[in-house]
Amino acid sequence: MTIVAESGPVSAPPRPAARALCPLPTAVDPMALALNENPFPPLPAVRTAMIESVQAANRYPEFLPETLRHLIADHLGVPDEQIVVGAGATGVLVQVMHAFTSPGDRVVLPVPTFEGYPIASAMTRLDVVKVPLLADGHHDLDAMAEAASGARLVVVCRPHNPTGTVESLGALEGFLSRLPSDTIVILDEAYVEFVAPQWRIDALALLERFPNVLVLRTFSKAYGLAGLRIGYAIGSWPLTAELWSMQLPFGIANIGLVAVDASYRAENQLRQRIRMITAERRNLRTRLRAMGVASIDGHANFVYLPGGDRPWHEVFDGADGVRVKHCADGGVRITVGGRSSTGAVLAALRRAER
Structure with a gap:
């Protein structure tokens, strides 16, 4: 067949080949150590609930995620009105920026930080004020407090x-006390489940003292539901009311709701998995230290090797399959996986020393 155009006959483009099925990532890839994913697939009860929910995939979820909101609020012991949900913690972050900022407003970020923050800031056309971390990997809270003058958002x-790293409660309270009451502070607790009890803080009590704080959490990390994109914020009613008024209709899929419900019911099994991950984190740091490799004493599901004289991009170049996160400051972040993942990281270091 030909198509006749004003300039003369033109051959029809060839028909595209049949589209292949989109390949899905494997559930457990011991070399995938760049995104801080949980190395375990969803818990058995959670998988069962998710599979059963597929039977209702032809039906819309709730217009607004009232049931999910109630589930989270009930689990935390707060009123429903203090919870807002979104497509992962990053989705909630974008909601916050849309709700409370205008183009040209300033946001104060520690650097390096989670790359979602500068991306979301660019999307909402905010001016980013970057405050470098201290040498030990902690926030420079004094410098951040000074930079927050006139800023609309601050991220910790x-x-x-x-x-x-984790900041002490005293340091955090002192920092918050120095900020204007109309400056919104995002307290990102995406990895809070991995923090040992002696390092935990009562974020809900903090909200009562500082109503300009929004606590951001996710089901992507400890709960192992990164592929479902479910995050939430806890805050004071004036802030969450504004966010809820902008909640995306039909924005949370039914499978996410049932997965959260099943995860809460399997909390004991979840805590066991968290203990396994934190134990492997200690093992990895101990093995690194024995090799003379310094790492920061972290409290999440990853280990951070600071930048310096050692060219980490040559050690972890991906050629051997080990994929880690290379940071802008020259450091490298390594997700804690299983024992085989730890072995692959150590083997890469040994090869680089030859």
Whole structure:
């Protein structure tokens, strides 16, 4: 067949070949150590609930995620009105920026940090004020407080991504006390489940004292549901009311709701998995230390090797399959996986020393 155009006959383009099925990532890839994913597939009860939910895939989810909101609020012991949900913690972050900022407003970020923050800031056309971390991987809270003058948003991660450090409650309270009451502080607790009890803080009590704080959490890390994209924020009613008014209709799939419900019911098994991950984190740091490799004492599901004289991009170049996160400051963040993942990391280091 030919198509006749004004300039003369033109041959019809060839028909595209049949489209192949989209390949899915394997559930357990011991070499995938760049995204801080949980190395385990969803818990058995969670998988069962997710499979059963597929039977209702022809039906819309709730217009607004009232049931999921209630589930999370009930689990935390707060009123439903203090919870807002979104497509992962990053989705909630974008909601926050849309709700409370205008183009040209300033946001204060520690650097390096989770790359979603500068991306979301660019999407919402915010001016980013970058405050470098201290040498030990902690936030420079004094410098951040000074930079926050006139800023609309300030971000603090606890544990921090990519270093895994946690700020003390006293330091955090002192920092918050120095900020204007109309400056919104995002306290990112994406990895809070991996923090040992002695390092935990009562974020809900913090919200009562500082109503300009929004606590950001996710089901992507400890809960192992990164592929479902479910995150939430806890905050004071004036902030969450504004966010809820902008909640995306039909924005949370039914499979996410049932997965969260099943995860909460399997909390004991979840805690066991968290203990396995934190134990392997200690093992990895111990083995690294025995090789003379310094790492920051982190509290998440990853280990951070600071930049310096050692060219980490040559050690972890991906040629052997080990995929880690290379950070802008020259450091490298390594997700904690299983014992085979630890072995692959150590083997890469040994090869680089030859």
